[in-house]
Structures are given as C-alpha cells and as structure tokens.
Amino acid sequence: xxxxxxxxxxxxxxxxxxxxxxxLEPRGLGGKAAIITLDNGYDHTKPSSFGPGxxxxxxxxxxxxxxxxxVKLVAVTGKPFIFLxxxxxxxxxxxxxxxxxxxxxxxxxxxxxxxxxxAVPTFAFVNxxxxxxxxxxxxxxxxxxxxxxAIGLGLPEVSIGLIPGWGGSQILPxxxxxxxxxxxxxxxxxxxxxxxxxVDLVPLGIADAEFEGADFIEESLDWxxxxxxxxxxxxREPVDRDAWPAVIAGARxxxxxxxxNASAAAVRALDLLELARHAxxxxxxxxxxxxxxxxxxxxxxxxxxYAFNLVRSLGKRPEGAPSPGLAKExxxxxxxxxxxxxxxxxxxxxxxxxxxxxxxxLDEERAQKGLAYVRAEIDKLEAKGRTSKLKAAKLxxxxxxxxxxxxYADCDLVIEAVFEELGVKQAVFAEVEAIVxxxxxxxxxxxxxxxxxxxxxxxxxxxxVGMHFFNPVAVMPLVEVIATESTDKETLATAYAVAKxxxxxAVGSADRPAFIVNRLLGRMLAEVxxxxxxxxxxxxxxxxxxxxxLPMRPFALLELVGLQVAWHLCQHLNEDxxxxxxxxxxxxxxxxxxxxxxxxxxxxxxxxxxxxKAQIRLxxxxxxxxxVKQRVLRGLTEEIGLMLDEGVVPSAKQIDLAMILGAGFxxxxxxxxxxxxxxxxxxxVTGKPFxx
Numbered sequence: 001x002x003x004x005x006x007x008x009x010x011x012x013x014x015x016x017x018x019x020x021x022x023x024l025e026p027r028g029l030g031g032k033a034a035i036i037t038l039d040n041g042y043d044h045t046k047p048s049s050f051g052p053g054x055x056x057x058x059x060x061x062x063x064x065x066x067x068x069x070x071v072k073l074v075a076v077t078g079k080p081f082i083f084l085x086x087x088x089x090x091x092x093x094x095x096x097x098x099x100x101x102x103x104x105x106x107x108x109x110x111x112x113x114x115x116x117x118x119a120v121p122t123f124a125f126v127n128x129x130x131x132x133x134x135x136x137x138x139x140x141x142x143x144x145x146x147x148x149x150a151i152g153l154g155l156p157e158v159s160i161g162l163i164p165g166w167g168g169s170q171i172l173p174x175x176x177x178x179x180x181x182x183x184x185x186x187x188x189x190x191x192x193x194x195x196x197x198x199v200d201l202v203p204l205g206i207a208d209a210e211f212e213g214a215d216f217i218e219e220s221l222d223w224x225x226x227x228x229x230x231x232x233x234x235x236r237e238p239v240d241r242d243a244w245p246a247v248i249a250g251a252r253x254x255x256x257x258x259x260x261n262a263s264a265a266a267v268r269a270l271d272l273l274e275l276a277r278h279a280x281x282x283x284x285x286x287x288x289x290x291x292x293x294x295x296x297x298x299x300x301x302x303x304x305x306y307a308f309n310l311v312r313s314l315g316k317r318p319e320g321a322p323s324p325g326l327a328k329e330x331x332x333x334x335x336x337x338x339x340x341x342x343x344x345x346x347x348x349x350x351x352x353x354x355x356x357x358x359x360x361x362l363d364e365e366r367a368q369k370g371l372a373y374v375r376a377e378i379d380k381l382e383a384k385g386r387t388s389k390l391k392a393a394k395l396x397x398x399x400x401x402x403x404x405x406x407x408y409a410d411c412d413l414v415i416e417a418v419f420e421e422l423g424v425k426q427a428v429f430a431e432v433e434a435i436v437x438x439x440x441x442x443x444x445x446x447x448x449x450x451x452x453x454x455x456x457x458x459x460x461x462x463x464x465v466g467m468h469f470f471n472p473v474a475v476m477p478l479v480e481v482i483a484t485e486s487t488d489k490e491t492l493a494t495a496y497a498v499a500k501x502x503x504x505x506a507v508g509s510a511d512r513p514a515f516i517v518n519r520l521l522g523r524m525l526a527e528v529x530x531x532x533x534x535x536x537x538x539x540x541x542x543x544x545x546x547x548x549x550l551p552m553r554p555f556a557l558l559e560l561v562g563l564q565v566a567w568h569l570c571q572h573l574n575e576d577x578x579x580x581x582x583x584x585x586x587x588x589x590x591x592x593x594x595x596x597x598x599x600x601x602x603x604x605x606x607x608x609x610x611x612x613k614a615q616i617r618l619x620x621x622x623x624x625x626x627x628v629k630q631r632v633l634r635g636l637t638e639e640i641g642l643m644l645d646e647g648v649v650p651s652a653k654q655i656d657l658a659m660i661l662g663a664g665f666x667x668x669x670x671x672x673x674x675x676x677x678x679x680x681x682x683x684x685v686t687g688k689p690f691x692x
Contacts, residue, residue, distance in 0.1 A: 003103040004110045005055035011091050015040050016053035017084070019061035023068060029225045031072035034065040039079040047085035048078060050133055052104070054088070055111055062114050073228040074118060076141065077125035077217060078134075083150075086132025089160070089308055092296060102293035108133060108166035109285045112140040116167075116281075121228045125220040126150060126198070126207065132157055136166040139175065143227055143234060144206065145220040149213035150198030158265045159189035160308055161300035161668040165292030169272035170284035175236070176205040178244050178273065182251045186269050190258050192475060192664075199385055208234050244277040257605075262549025263668055264300050303670025303678075307660055310671060314657050315505040318481075318496055320650055322489045327497035328439065334414035335359045336428050338370025338401055342417035344473035345445065347374050350398045351387075352502045357399050358411070364403040371401035408435050413498070415443035415467065420568065425454050433458055441491055443467050448514035448572065452484045461486040465495045468515060469504075470662050478661035479504040484511045507658045512648045513576035514569065516655060517662035519643065520636060520672075521557070522573050522581060525566065527635040528554040528628065529584035535622035538608060544628035551664035555606030558587075559598045567591035580639070589615050630681075637676050637685040644690075652690040 017040040024033045036058070040048040048054075065074055078084055087108075115122045115137070124138035125145050129152035136155070138144050146153075155164045155172070163169060164185060173181035184204075188194040201207035211219035226232040248270060255266045268291045276284055295301050330353060335346045338361035350357045359374075361367040375396055382392040400407075408414050414436060416428050429442055436442075442464045444451055455461035466482030479499045483492050499506035509515040514522055524545075531541045542555045558566050567588055573581035590597045590612060597612040599605075608616075623631065640655055649655055656671030669675045673690035676682040682689050 003106040005052065005059045005107045008052035008055065008103060008107050009100075010053060011051055014051035014053045014088060014091055015042070015046070015049075016057060017048040017050060018054075019058040021061050021064050023071070024221075026221055026225050028229060028231075029072050030229070031070040032068065033221065033225070034068065034071050034074045035221075036061050036065070036074065036076045037078065038076065038084050044079070044081035044128070047082045047129055048134075049085045049088040050108075051088040051091045052107070055107055059111055059114075062111075071120055073121045073123060073224055074115075075123040075125050075221065075224055076115070076137065077127050077220075078130075081128040083124075083126045083128050083130040084134025084137055085129055085152075086134045086136075087166075089305065092301070092305060098293050098297040101296035102289055104296075105165050105289040105292040108136075109289065112137055112166055113285075116140040116142075118142075121224075123220070123224045123227075125217060125224075126153070126201070127213075127216050129153065131155075131195075132164065132168075133166050136164060136168040136171070139171045139206075140167055143208050143224065144201070145209045145211060145216075145223060146198045146201045146207040147213045147216045148198045148210050151195065153196040153198065153201065154188055154194075155185050156189050156193050156195070158186055158263065158269050159193040159667055160304035161263070161265045161298070161302075162295050162304075163265055163269045163272060163288065163291050165288045167281075167285065167288070169269060169288055170276045170279070170281055172206075173273055173276045174239055177237075177239050178247045178277070180204055181276075182247055182270070182273055185273060186251055186255065186266050190255070190263070190266060192477070205237060208236075241277055244274070248274045258551065259549035259666065260543075260546035262547050263666065264298060265295055265668065268295065299678075300668035303674065304667045306670045306674055307656070307667040310653060310657055311505070311660060314507075314653060315661075318506045318508060319654055320508045321481075321496040321506070322493040324493060324497055326490050326493035328412065328441070328490060328494045330412045330441075330494070330498060331355055332411045332413075333357045334408040334411040334432075334436075336405075336414060336416040336432065337361060337418045338367050338373075339417065340373070341445065341469075341471065341473070343370050343373040343377070344471070345415060345417055345469060346370075346399055347377055347395070348469075348473050348502060350374075350395050353498070354394070355398065358407045359399070359401045360403060360405050360407065361401070362403065367401040367403050371399065374399050405431060405435055408432055408440075409437075411436055411440055413441040413443060413494075415445055417445045420447060420449065420565070422449050422453055425449065426457055429454060429464070430457055433460070441465065441494055443495070445469055448518050448569065450513070451482055451511045452486070455484055455486055462488040463491050465491050466509075466511070466515075467495055467499065470517070476662065477503075477505050478517070478658060479506050480509050480515045480517065480658065480662070481506045482509045482511050482515055505657070505661050507654055507661075508649070509658075510646070510648045512643070512646055514573060516643070516649060516658040518569065519573070519577075519648075520639060520655070520659065521663060522569055523635050523639045524632055525554055525558065526570070526573070526581045526584070527632045529587050530582055531623050531628045531631060532616065533582075533584055533586055533619060535619040536628060537618070537622070538613065538616060540623075540625050541628050542606065544625040545632060547629075548669065549666045553606055555598075555608070556604060557606070558590075559604065559606045563587070563591040563593075563597060580635070586616050589617075633676065633679070633681050634685050636672065637681050640673060640676075640690065641682075641686040 022035045122141040124141040333349045338359045381387040455464040468480040470476035574583045599607040652673040659665040677689040
C-alpha cells in the first residue's frame with residue numbers, strides 16, 4: 001500500500017518542523033492567499049528539516065487550506081534565512097528496515113504530490129537554505145521565487161550516498177533540461193558538494209522570479225497575486241529531449257572519470273535522470289522510491305552518516321582548540337611572497353576578513369605581478385556575479401603589494417608562502433620578526449616542514465603557528481593548524497578564530513613531518529611508486545584504488561602537485577620517517593626529466609608520455625591491481641597507527657575529518673579509519689580496530 005505521512009511511526013528524537021497556516025486577503029487577488037510557514041522553533045543556526053512529524057504537520061496544513069473557502073493561491077516559505085534543509089539525516093539510522101525507508105520515500109511523494117496536483121496555484125517562496133527534500137518541495141510547486149541573498153541551495157544527496165528521492169530526479173530535468181539537471185543532481189555533489197545561490201536559480205530556469213532579501217515575502221506575494229490573476233504570465237524554455245542520450249552518456253563518462261563508478265548513488269541518480277526523458281511522473285516516483293529504499297539500507301549511506309556527523313560536529317568545534325576568548329583581533333594581514341599560492345591566500349584574507357592585506361616579494365616587478373593576479377581574480381568574481389561591483393572595488397582597495405617589508409610594521413598577522421625550504425623560511429621570519437610588533441602573529445603555510453625548526457632562531461617562538469592551506473585555496477575547506485611546544489594559547493586560539501572567519505574547517509596537528517593529509521598521501525604515493533619500482537606496470541598501479549572512488553588517481557595527483565614538489569616531499573619524508581617512505585628512483589627520474597612527462601592531450605589525468613614510459617625501470621616482482629590496493633591500505637593503516645601513537649592528532653576522528661576535507665576521501669566510504677575497520681585491515685595490521 002502506498003504510504004502517506006499519516007502512516008509513518010513517530011520518532012521521539014525528531015525536532016518537528018511545524019507548518020503554520022495564515023490566511024491573507026491581498027489587494028487584487030479577489031480571495032484568500034494561504035501562507036504556510038515551515039519552522040522548527042529554532043533560529044537559523046538549527047535549520048528546519050523533515051522527519052515523519054514534519055511531513056505530518058505539512059499534510060495537516062494542506063488539509064486546513066483545502067477546507068478553507070475562497071483560497072486563490074497557496075504559498076510555502078520558511079523561517080528567517082531557512083526554507084527547508086530537507087529530510088532529517090539524524091533520524092535515518094533509526095530506520096529499522098528497507099520497508100521503513102520505502103514508506104518514508106512514498107510518504108514524501110504523497111505529500112509533495114498534493115502541491116504539484118493542486119487545483120489552486122501553488123508557490124514556493126524560497127527565502128533561504130533549501131536542500132534536498134526542501135529543494136524538491138519547491139520544485140513541486142507550480143511557481144518559485146527566490147531571495148537573492150539565499151545560500152545553500154541544491155540537491156546534495158549523491159554526496160552522502162543517496163539520490164534525490166522526493167521528485168527531484170524527475171521534475172528538474174523536465175523543468176530546466178537534462179544538461180543543467182545532471183549538473184545539479186550529480187555534477188555539483190561530486191564537485192566538493194558545490195551549492196547554488198539565490199542568484200543562480202533564475203538563470204538556470206529553476207526559479208521564476210528573484211527579489212531582494214529585505215522585502216522578499218512581500219515582493220513574492222505581490223508577484224504571486226499577479227500570476228494567480230493572470231496579470232503576469234510565466235513562460236519557460238522548452239526542454240530539448242533529443243539532447244538526453246548524449247548528455248547522459250557524457251555524465252556517465254564523468255562519473256567514471258571522477259569516482260570510477262564507485263559511488264552507487266551517482267550511478268543510480270543517472271539511471272533516474274535517464275528515465276525522466278519518457279517516464280510518467282508516477283513511474284519516475286516509483287523508481288525513486290525503490291532507489292531511495294535500496295540506498296538507505298546500503299552500506300554507502302550508512303557509512304556517510306558517520307562522515308556527515310563528523311564534519312558537522314568536529315567541523316564546528318575543533319578538537320583541542322583553546323578558548324575562542326583568548327584570540328587576538330586581526331586588523332591587517334601581511335603575506336610574504338607574491339606567487340600563485342600567496343596570491344590565493346591574500347585574496348582569501350581580504351574577502352573573508354575584509355581587512356587590509358599587503359604582499360611583498362624580492363623585487364617590485366614580482367610584487368606587482370602578484371597584485372595583478374589578485375586583481376584579475378577579483379575581476380573574474382565580479383564578472384561571474386559572485387561578488388558585487390561595490391564589494392569588488394573594496395577588495396581591490398584592500399590588497400596592495402610592495403618590495404619593502406617595512407609595510408608589515410603595523411600588521412597583526414604575517415603569513416609566509418615562499419619556497420618550501422627550511423633555510424628560506426627561517427630567513428624570512430628572522431627579517432619579519434625585526435619589523436613587526438611584539439604582539440603580531442607569525443604564520444607559516446608550510447605543507448610539512450618542521451615549524452619547531454623555523455621557530456628555533458626567533459626571539460619569540462611562542463607566536464609562530466602553522467596554518468597549512470590546501471590548493472586551490474578558495475575551494476578546499478580544510479586548514480591544518482599546527483602548534484609547536486612553544487606556541488602559546490593566544491597564538492593558537494587566534495589561528496583557530498581566523499580559520500573560522502575564513503570559513504575553513506580547522507584540524508589541529510602536532511608538529512610532525514608532513515602533518516596529517518600530506519603524510520598519508522605521501523605514504524599512499526610511496527606504496528604506489530614502490531609497487532612500480534618493484535615491477536608493476538604504471539597502468540596497473542594507477543587504477544588499483546579505483547574502487548575507493550578517490551577524486552584523483554595517484555599519477556593524476558602527482559601531475560597536480562608537480563613532480564619536483566612530490567620528489568622534494570618524498571626526500572623529506574624519507575629523511576624524517578625512514579624506509580616506510582622510500583625515495584623512488586622512478587619518481588626521481590620523472591622529476592629530473594628534461595622533457596614532458598605527462599601527456600598534454602590528457603591534462604589532469606596523470607597519463608605518461610611515451611618518452612616518460614621509456615624511462616621507467618621496472619623490477620622483477622610485479623603486483624596485481626588488487627595486491628597494490630592491499631599494499632596501499634595496509635601502509636595507510638600502519639601510518640595511521642604510528643600517527644596516533646606519536647600524538648599527531650588526539651583521535652582517529654581527526655584523521656578522518658582531515659582526509660575527507662583535505663584529500664576528498666568520499667563521504668560514502670564513511671571516513672578512512674572506519675573503512676579500514678570494516679575491511680578488517682586495521683585489526684590485521686595493528687591488532688585492533690581504530691574505533692576500539
């Protein structure tokens with residue numbers, strides 16, 4: 001029997017989002033407007049979401065609306081800044097069977113169908129965050145308005161091992177076309193779970209009108225009245241159904257390249273998008289129900305729950321961070337260096353802190369070249385509508401450049417982004433320390449050098465801290481915060497406070513070689529290149545980890561970071577941590593080659609040129625892809641055990657968080673250490689599970 005919300009059992013843990021109904025009589029409508037507001041009773045820091053209780057409340061609200069005489073339009077909106085953040089993920093583990101998951105999927109469809117099939121025009125006034133089931137609720141309404149200031153919009157389900165299961169996979173492609181829908185449903189979740197903004201929805205064809213945030217509800221209601229009375233006719237672009245096969249084929253290729261088809265949700269979502277070309281809405285809904293029930297009961301979603309909760313909890317409250325009350329104010333920032341990384345860091349500080357930022361380099365030409373890069377990036381942000389003309393002008397005024405380091409005299413924080421060589425960084429800090437005030441923080445962006453060694457020649461080593469940003473700086477959400485034994489609490493607290501203002505997730509690390517992410521990626525690459533040195537063909541070693549769905553294959557990662565940088569890191573890890581990180585001779589040959597190592601026709605995919613392949617020297621002990629995978633996983637397990645023993649991080653959860661946010665470890669694997677526990681590798685290598 002097809003379930004409705006009234007058939008669902010209640011969950012005691014649910015924070016119920018209530019649906020409150022108001023009836024208004026706006027001028028010109030000739031009847032009543034029913035306004036349904038979704039509100040869980042908390043402020044915007046606790047977004048409204050739907051569990052069984054929330055679904056039931058909206059069902060009853062629609063009963064109330066249907067019983068009222070003279071209703072000419074129905075509009076659904078949310079509490080301030082929040083429309084609806086979808087289904088309550090916290091309740092999902094409470095589902096005891098596939099049948100319960102199927103009933104929840106059916107109940108959502110039954111509820112939303114009432115909005116879609118309503119004889120009275122229905123409107124979604126998307127005033128803020130609308131994710132997953134919240135986004136799908138809006139899609140079921142006949143018309144949509146959106147606040148220009150809204151953020152956090154989209155269908156992120158694939159990123160956590162699910163599919164848009166309340167109509168999104170069927171309505172969206174038939175509303176905006178298959179190409180744009182595939183990007184929203186699959187492409188964005190697999191691209192750092194990219195969200196849409198309010199200003200994106202009208203150009204995409206998802207929303208019909210956009211209004212400023214201040215008077216959004218009033219403007220939306222005025223517009224809705226004109227639509228309901230026929231004064232405004234909403235026209236939408238016809239959908240090109242002939243484009244479907246080519247787009248789906250291209251999307252399947254993308255999923256294969258991006259995650260090597262390791263995401264069951266991504267594959268299932270494409271099946272549903274393909275179905276939407278000719279299926280009736282009822283047929284598509286039934287297919288969504290079955291897919292959602294299968295995935296909710298499957299291992300990838302169950303693993304995603306751990307990763308989701310980890311990012312939400314530790315991401316907001318970093319483990320081991322001092323009290324925020326100890327943090328110092330930062331009113332001006334200095335950036336030593338004007339290269340690519342320095343430019344990215346300078347722009348990030350200016351955008352997020354909105355304080356003056358000054359860069360320096362060895363001479364005026366290099367300094368001005370770095371400033372030109374920053375200004376060009378600001379121009380791109382303005383051209384793409386990601387910042388206003390006024391904000392862009394302000395950013396240009398905030399960032400400056402010079403060859404004279406005396407500009408750091410009144411800086412509260414100076415961060416270096418120079419060549420990754422200890423002696424160079426020591427010289428930089430010695431020079432800067434003599435210029436800045438005694439209260440100023442000194443920060444290094446080193447990816448793995450000893451910060452203790454950098455501080456050893458400073459008069460005030462207590463004010464040096466590491467903040468390792470990942471490339472590209474604007475995209476990657478992680479920053480590793482590294483304290484030495486000398487770093488004082490005020491300095492450390494300020495580093496965490498700055499990371500939060502930069503909208504980064506901070507993970508603390510002890511001052512050990514390569515810290516967290518690069519140490520583990522270094523071990524992974526050491527095992528892969530070691531397998532090649534032993535005799536495994538590059539083509540075999542490079543695909544050995546495909547079933548994990550990592551964002552890059554090993555040789556693509558080498559191409560991204562650069563062979564010289566990778567070889568430099570390899571040497572440092574070999575010197576600092578010993579034979580677990582062998583200095584691969586094949587990696588050295590590639591790094592020192594005087595010719596292109598990677599095929600420019602396959603840029604970013606780590607494919608070697610024929611000339612480079614000829615330089616590879618294979619041993620006489622080749623491994624299969626499965627053997628290479630086991631070698632890598634066992635190596636990672638050993639390294640994690642050693643890192644925990646050394647106190648690099650206080651818990652395995654910190655490693656999981658860092659690898660998810662800094663290395664793109666997929667949510668659907670549920671964190672690196674739980675994955676190794678489930679596979680039995682941690683117990684086999686270390687004698688116990690990491691969760692034990």
